[in-house]
Amino acid sequence: MRGDEREKEWALLMRAGNAGDTDSYRRLLVQLTPVLRAVARRGLASAGMADTDAEDVVQETLLAIHLKRQSWDEAAPIGPWLRAIARHKMIDTLRRRGRRIDLPLDDFAEVLAGGESEPNMLVGDVDRHLECLPAGQRNVVRAVAVDGASTGEAAARLSMTNGAVRVALHRGLATLAAKFNMEET
């Protein structure tokens, strides 16, 4: 699929996600992941750094895309928005690790993502930050993410209301994203 067609598809999925279609939204994130991974590897490589951190960058970028998705204007193309977020998170990562480079990410949607499989990560940044979350949020994020429970199942398992699970999940994810920022100072 050509780059601009791919971006149109992503925009469709994002609009559907914004309208409440969680399945389209999940498909969007799944489709973006290998592209983000290739971009992260290339960015780290061009800064002369090992690409073992690439998956951390991917996860942090996915979190940012999710938490800032309202900042995409549905009438605008999605490519520049995605590129800007990916670049921002890449630069953040390099700055945290003491590098600063000018990062060209122009052909984002043209990036070939073939063969870029997910590496086996024992403990990533997200896991470290997850440990620092308040227990309520941590349990909900774990139940939904790692155990694959729906919010309803998580509510039943943790003896919480659906609403409380949703709030804890959202706060937990927002806290995770904030932890990345607190690291740099």
Place this chain on the structure above:
Amino acid sequence: MKTGDLIRALAADSEVRPMPLGRALALALIPGVAIALGLHLAILGLRPHLLTLLGEPRLPFKLCLTFLLAALSCALVARIARPGVSIRRMTFLLAIVPALLAAAILAELLAVPAAEWGQRLVGTNAIFCLKTIPFLAAAPLVAALLALRQGAPEHPALAGAAAGLFAGAIGAHLYATHCPDDSPLFVAAWYTLAITFVVGTGALAGSRCLRW
């Protein structure tokens, strides 16, 4: 955590839909400006005979210029909140404001004898102006920074400066309806200095609180 696990959690969280950014911006900025307006009317009040003085060109120029700055910088804040949106055209548009001010200074220098320039520049209320514009700008600045936190500004300090420009312009526009010094020379010196202070404060605050 595997990336697939994270995606599952993000998809589950998308059941809760965030407020569209445009509405979030309006919901923050409108109360901020309303507080400034309330403080202005309660503490300073309008200048006596404001409407009858509008026939003289300097006063409407001052009011229009600060209003234009507020409107353009509000549009700048709305754009800078969104990643991947270019602000270059907005920046060029904003340059109209100093250009208009420069033209007005020239006109003033031609219209007024040189002996009066100094008195017009210093005015009657310079220190009060320097204190009041930042005072009136405080609530709009907090509001604009909170609004920008809902977005994802690529350059936090720059976004904070834009918030400061908007807030400073609101403060200046409100103060302009009170201040008896109408000369473009006064506006260029003291209003600019006061707004610059608010812009700097915004940039400093933005570099701290607008990271994401």
